[in-house]
């Protein structure tokens with residue numbers, strides 16, 4: 001897994017959070033990376049990443065791969081090779097990342113080189129070759145290459161109980177009795193947080209999918225930290241920045257086979273619910289209805 005560190009965010013009225021990279025690491029959008037200047041065999045590169053509180057990078061997704069390659073293109077000289085954490089397992093006869101997950105073969109990660117053969121061939125350790133067309137290749141692990149560290153630990157362990165790391169956020173899915181929106185907010189604040197808000201659609205997606213995976217949708221629906229501001233007819237996050245309308249945040253209310261985009265009832269429904277009946281999208285709801293608090297807190301060191 002790509003690892004990120006979340007620095008202690010400023011605790012203003014609103015709980016803020018951000019992807020902050022530790023000293024010397026560079027934020028590349030999908031994570032934090034560092035390419036030390038030493039050329040080392042793969043195992044020693046791994047040790048050096050450990051010394052830097054990181055790991056050799058796992059580039060198991062398109063966005064991470066792309067961001068890391070752009071970083072190398074911007075910072076490194078051409079035609080260098082950089083160790084990453086993929087290794088060939090003889091016992092399982094497959095390429096694995098550090099967590100044992102299988103390295104996807106073929107495009108767009110691995111390249112073809114030397115006579116058009118598809119990588120990986122000719123070695124047991126994976127590296128990025130930063131040529132005119134950066135790709136992953138297999139090399140003998142004793143080759144002395146540069147390397148990409150990712151780091152450091154995930155938000156896990158950086159969330160105080162009762163919060164757990166979900167993507168880049170520390171969340172708690174309170175299972176106590178259903179509450180009004182205001183009472184839910186008070187519960188979150190008593191735990192040092194506030195009702196959850198989302199910075200972008202990706203963050204929202206991570207949380208909605210987590211609810212699905214953990215089967216939390218059967219327990220309840222949740223209050224979210226958004227509300228309608230009287231004079232405006234617009235929904236705002238707790239920090240008073242406006243919530244985008246329409247897709248992909250808001251659900252549709254089906255009535256007589258016609259879908260009405262929510263929110264649809266500003267005179268009565270002035271609080272934000274995350275409801276599975278709306279395909280895990282937002283719904284406007286009367287603030288006095290009872291839902292469970294979905295709380296968010298700042299990650300801690």
Ligand SMILES: *[C@@H]1O[C@H](CO)[C@@H](O)[C@H](O)[C@H]1NC(C)=O
Nearest residue numbers: 016197198199200237239241
């Ligand atoms: C307000 O909260 C939203 C949702 O978490 C966040 O994306 C935005 O950056 C915040 N705005 C300010 C000014 O802090």
Ligand SMILES: *[C@@H]1O[C@H](CO)[C@@H](O)[C@H](O)[C@H]1NC(C)=O
Nearest residue numbers: 012013014229238239240241
């Ligand atoms: C948001 O606006 C409300 C109402 O105007 C105000 O009471 C509150 O202090 C504001 N919150 C922030 C974080 O600015």
